[in-house]
Amino acid sequence: MKQTNRSILFFILxxxxxxxxxxxxxxxxxxxxxxxxxxxxFDSFSELIEKGVKVDGHPAxxxxxxxxWTSIFGTSPWVFKVPFIIFGILSSLLSYxxxxxxxxxxxxxxxxSYLASIQFTVMYSQIGRPYISGLFFCLLLxxxxxxxxxxxxxxxxxxxxxxxxxxxxxxxxxxxxxxxAVIISIAGLFYLPKNKIVPYLLFGVGIFLLYIxxxxxxxxxxxxxxxxxVDGWLxxxxxxxxxxxxxxxxxxxxxxxxxxxxxxxxxxxQNNFKITFSKKYILFSALFLIPFLIxxxxxxLVNPVLQFSMLIFSFPFFYFILxxxxxxxxxxxxxxxxxxxxxxxxxxxxxxxxxxSIFYNSVYAHVLxxxxxxxxxxxxIESNPRFTAYFIDNQDIDTNFFRYESFKDIADFKDFVAxxxxxxxxxxxxxxxxxxxxxxxIILEYFPKIKHQKNYFLGSSYVFSKKITRGLGxxxxxxxxxxxxxxxxxxxxxxxxxxxxASFSGKKSFSFDTEIEYGLVFTANLVDLAPNPxxxxxxxxxxxxxxxxxxxxxxxxxxxxxxxxxxxxxADFNNFHSTKGQWNTFYHSIKFSDVYLSSPREDCTLKxxxxxxxxxxxxxxxxxxxVRYGNPILYGLYKxx
Numbered sequence: 001m002k003q004t005n006r007s008i009l010f011f012i013l014x015x016x017x018x019x020x021x022x023x024x025x026x027x028x029x030x031x032x033x034x035x036x037x038x039x040x041x042f043d044s045f046s047e048l049i050e051k052g053v054k055v056d057g058h059p060a061x062x063x064x065x066x067x068x069w070t071s072i073f074g075t076s077p078w079v080f081k082v083p084f085i086i087f088g089i090l091s092s093l094l095s096y097x098x099x100x101x102x103x104x105x106x107x108x109x110x111x112x113s114y115l116a117s118i119q120f121t122v123m124y125s126q127i128g129r130p131y132i133s134g135l136f137f138c139l140l141l142x143x144x145x146x147x148x149x150x151x152x153x154x155x156x157x158x159x160x161x162x163x164x165x166x167x168x169x170x171x172x173x174x175x176x177x178x179x180x181a182v183i184i185s186i187a188g189l190f191y192l193p194k195n196k197i198v199p200y201l202l203f204g205v206g207i208f209l210l211y212i213x214x215x216x217x218x219x220x221x222x223x224x225x226x227x228x229x230v231d232g233w234l235x236x237x238x239x240x241x242x243x244x245x246x247x248x249x250x251x252x253x254x255x256x257x258x259x260x261x262x263x264x265x266x267x268x269x270q271n272n273f274k275i276t277f278s279k280k281y282i283l284f285s286a287l288f289l290i291p292f293l294i295x296x297x298x299x300x301l302v303n304p305v306l307q308f309s310m311l312i313f314s315f316p317f318f319y320f321i322l323x324x325x326x327x328x329x330x331x332x333x334x335x336x337x338x339x340x341x342x343x344x345x346x347x348x349x350x351x352x353x354x355x356x357s358i359f360y361n362s363v364y365a366h367v368l369x370x371x372x373x374x375x376x377x378x379x380x381i382e383s384n385p386r387f388t389a390y391f392i393d394n395q396d397i398d399t400n401f402f403r404y405e406s407f408k409d410i411a412d413f414k415d416f417v418a419x420x421x422x423x424x425x426x427x428x429x430x431x432x433x434x435x436x437x438x439x440x441x442i443i444l445e446y447f448p449k450i451k452h453q454k455n456y457f458l459g460s461s462y463v464f465s466k467k468i469t470r471g472l473g474x475x476x477x478x479x480x481x482x483x484x485x486x487x488x489x490x491x492x493x494x495x496x497x498x499x500x501x502a503s504f505s506g507k508k509s510f511s512f513d514t515e516i517e518y519g520l521v522f523t524a525n526l527v528d529l530a531p532n533p534x535x536x537x538x539x540x541x542x543x544x545x546x547x548x549x550x551x552x553x554x555x556x557x558x559x560x561x562x563x564x565x566x567x568x569x570x571a572d573f574n575n576f577h578s579t580k581g582q583w584n585t586f587y588h589s590i591k592f593s594d595v596y597l598s599s600p601r602e603d604c605t606l607k608x609x610x611x612x613x614x615x616x617x618x619x620x621x622x623x624x625x626x627v628r629y630g631n632p633i634l635y636g637l638y639k640x641x
Contacts, residue, residue, distance in 0.1 A: 004331040005105050008338050009096060009112065015342050016092045016116035019349065020085045020125045028362035029077050031384075031458075032129045037075060038386055040067050054220050061172030062130040080128045087136040088125025092116045094139035095316045101146050102280055103320070104328035106337070110263065111319045113338045117345035119251050119353050123637060124312060126359070131312050134170065134177035138184075138313040141166035142287075145184055148200070149191035156196065160203045168210040170313075176291060177313045181207070183290055187283060234304040237296055238596055245292075245308055249315060252640040253348035259340050260322065267326035281324060284317040308638060358636050363459030367430030368397050370454060370461040374428045377463070378420045380404060382431040382439070404431070411577045414442050421446035421466075430461040433634050437589035438571070440473075441538035441626070445585060450474070455631040473628050475535070480520065480623040482508040491521040504542040504583045504621035514615040520623055526558065526604040530592060533601070534630030537590040539608060542622045543573065544583045550574035551614025554588035557607050560599035567595050570611065583621070593634050 029037070039052035040063070048067055053060045065083065073079045092115040100108035115121050124132040144166055147159040170181040185204060192200055250256040268275070291314045295306035329337070349355045364387045371379045375398070381388070382404035391397050407413040420427065427447050431439065440462070444450075447464030449471030454461045465471065480490055482498050483506045492498065492510065497519075503509045512519060530537055539554055550573060558567040571588035578584040597604055608625060633641060 005109065005334060008109055008331070008334055009093075012096075012109065012112045012116050012338060012342065013089060013092060015346070016089045017085075019117060019122050019346065020088055022356060023360065024081075024085075025078050026360060027077060027081060027126050028360060028365060029080070030127050030129075030362075031364070033077075033080060033127060034364070034384070034387055034390065036063065036066060036129065037070075037080070037390075039063070040070055040075075042067075049217065054217055057221055058130055058174060059172050059178070060214060060217055061169065062133055062174075065133075066128065081126055084128050084132050085125050088121055088132045089116075091121065091132065091136045091139055091316075094136065094143055095319075098139060098142055098146060098316075099320060099324075101143075101150065102284075103324050104326070106326050106329045106334055107320065107323050109334050109338050110323050110326070110341065111316060113341040114249070114319055114345070115316060117342050117349065118249060119349050119355055119637070120248060120308070120312065120315070122349060122355065123359060124309065130174045130177075131309050134173045134313045135316075137166060137169040137173050138177055138180050139316065141170055141181055141184060145188060148196075149188055152192055152196045156199070160199065164203050164206040164210065167207045171207070171211045172214060174313070176295070176310045179294065180287075180291055180313045183287065187286070234299070234307060235596065236304050237299050237306045238598060241296065241306065242292060245311060245315075246318070247640070248308060248638070249318065251345055251348040251353055253344065253352055256341075256344045256348055259344050263326070263337060264322060267323065270327050271325055275325070281321060284320040284324070288314050288317040288321065290314075352641070354633070354636065354641065358457045358633050361456050363432060363456035365391055365395070366454065366456055367432070367459060367461050368392075369395070370430060371401060371428045372398055374426070374463060375400070377426040377428055378402065378424055379428040380417075380430075382429075382435045384432075401428075404435070410436055410438060410442075410575055413439065414576060417443055417446050425467045426451065426463060426465045428461070428463050430459070432459040433593075433631075435459075437536055437591040438538075438587045440536070440628070441540060441587055441589060444474075444538075445540070455633055457633055457635070457637055459634075460631050475627040475629055476529075477624060477626045478522075479625075480522070481506050482510050482621065489522055489524050491523070493519070499619075502544070502619055504544070506621075509544075509619045509621040511617075511619055512610070512612050513617050517612050517615065518609055519612065520610050520620060522608040522623075522625060524606050525602070526597075526606050527602045529606060529625075530627050531601075532630070532632075533592055534632050534634065535592050536628040536630050537592070537606070537608075538626045538628055539588045539590075540622075540624045540626075541586050541610070541620055542583050543578075543586055543618050543620050544581070545578075545616065545618035546581055547616065547618075548574075548580070549578040549584065549586075549616070549618060552616060552618065553611040553613055554586060555609050555611045556588060556590050558595070558597065559605045559607065561603040561605075566598050566604070591630070593630055 039056065042048045042052055049060060053063050056063065069083060070080065092112045095115050096108040096112035099111045121132065141163065144159050144163040148156065148163060167181040167185065170177040188200055189197065250260060292311055295310050299306040364383065367381050367383055368388060368391050371381070379401035381401050385405055392399060404413065407416060427443060429443060443464050447466055449465045449468045450462055450473035451465040451468055451471055452463035453472050480492070482492065497511045498508055499511050500508050510520060539556070541554060543549055552573040553570040555570045557565055559565050569590060573586045576584065576586055610620065
């Protein structure tokens with residue numbers, strides 16, 4: 001039986017290797033890997049620490065590993081990733097050994113199967129950052145810690161030395177893996193016999209001594225608010241964070257969830273549906289939940305740091321909780337269970353999650369290469385200058401394009417597009433997900449059809465055209481011209497402010513004065529207006545004044561069915577150049593991929609209005625609201641596609 005179970009384990013590790021090494025030489029670099037790579041180019045170790053590590057927000061360990069690894073083997077993307085692929089494969093093995101130690105071989109094989117085949121671990125095994133390495137170090141720590149607490153009178157000091165070294169690796173890897181090491185170390189005090197407490201505390205002193213060289217870096221990063229390296233871009237986690245994360249642990253796959261549920265029921269039936277909460281279940285529940293709870297409430301009360309990657313160090317224990325009640329099964333049953341898990345997860349990884357097609361098609365490369373087909377037209381690319389330089393140095397890139405960073409601001413960009421539209425019928429534009437969503441509607445003003453759109457994880461490339469009559473992108477458009485009776489969705493009050501002495505189009509416009517602070521309110525059910533959660537809503541307004549158009553905002557807010565505001569955004573007119581006495585266009589866009597709705601979409605109401613914050617006098621015409629199709633895979637590696 002043991003030999004056959006080893007064959008099953010070998011199958012699991014083989015599957016883990018294949019899923020991580022598929023098309024190894026074409027796995028692209030991610031944003032964070034580029035960031036790390038550019039912070040390795042130093043001539044001395046001290047310079048590496050001062051200019052490469054301290055500014056990052058992560059501990060020094062993995063950066064030092066990459067510094068020496070790349071100095072020996074080079075900086076090719078696949079070389080950069082190899083250590084982490086190995087960490088990922090060995091993490092599956094360690095999870096098996098730990099689960100076998102605390103439960104039995106069946107639980108070990110099941111846990112190893114999930115770590116081998118879910119997107120969470122496959123993807124982070126292909127990314128050279130301190131996540132899968134941290135999982136490996138944390139599991140290594142738990143393995144030697146388990147030896148200490150389960151067999152305290154057998155090789156106590158040998159296991160203690162490896163426990164200390166593993167904890168130090170956790171501390172040098174990531175601040176959340178350090179947190180995990182603290183939690184598991186404290187847990188040991190509740191498991192060891194009294195006569196082992198003092199030497200165990202000395203192990204803690206040893207861990208601290210090994211960490212002392214890193215304390216100046218830690219306190220420096222803490223002083224600049226950079227722990228975690230997230231630079232303030234994360235949003236506050238919502239209360240559905242944990243359910244979404246657990247869903248992700250099954251590849252967002254109904255089939256994978258049903259298989260897990262069937263295994264759960266099978267185990268419960270074997271135990272006559274008796275659920276016992278022993279000490280080990282409390283332990284592993286705490287190891288899974290405490291890092292989440294600390295990260296969650298720290299993020300809500302202090303500074304947002306929590307994301308799925310932060311829970312990679314403790315998530316395997318969720319499978320211990322779920323399947324730990326299973327009795328040890330016969331070889332055939334183990335093979336069926338493991339085979340079902342691996343097949344279902346591999347199927348969902350490749351087809352449902354589209355991991356290889358999404359992850360392997362890097363937007364950072366494609367925005368720079370897609371334009372090769374369109375040499376006859378102007379090309380604008382919004383990209384990271386350092387990424388652009390990397391690809392130009394390493395690939396055959398046509399550099400005959402305009403760089404978005406060369407524009408002073410969005411107003412300068414608009415003026416440039418207006419200028420080139422005089423002599424061109426088409427325009428190429430490539431951009432990241434971080435780009436201002438107003439850039440596309442600005443282009444559409446001058447090139448009104450989307451002829452071509454390629455979507456990638458974290459970005460898209462487009463071709464805009466004047467020449468075609470039908471195109472991609474725009475789903476629907478609603479415009480208030482003030483010419484006839486207003487539609488039900490519009491509240492144009494007071495109607496006495498509709499005038500016929502000036503207009504952008506037609507004969508009429510709406511006149512704001514110093515008495516009107518809020519006006520021209522558009523209200524619609526969110527699902528009726530923008531049914532897809534990836535939609536954009538683009539708003540454009542024509543406005544005219546004898547004075548500067550400033551302190552005037554286009555406002556969008558979303559309310560739930562109780563009238564509570566759950567989203568607000570605004571765009572100031574002074575973001576754009578305006579000419580006194582002439583009609584000028586102003587924009588606002590809502591990118592729903594970045595909007596969290598705490599209520600169901602069908603219960604949400606969208607309200608769009610003009611806020612005359614500065615109490616100015618001006619005219620408004622052609623208040624247009626367009627619904628534009630978004631990028632369904634923009635965040636497809638993390639969210640359900």
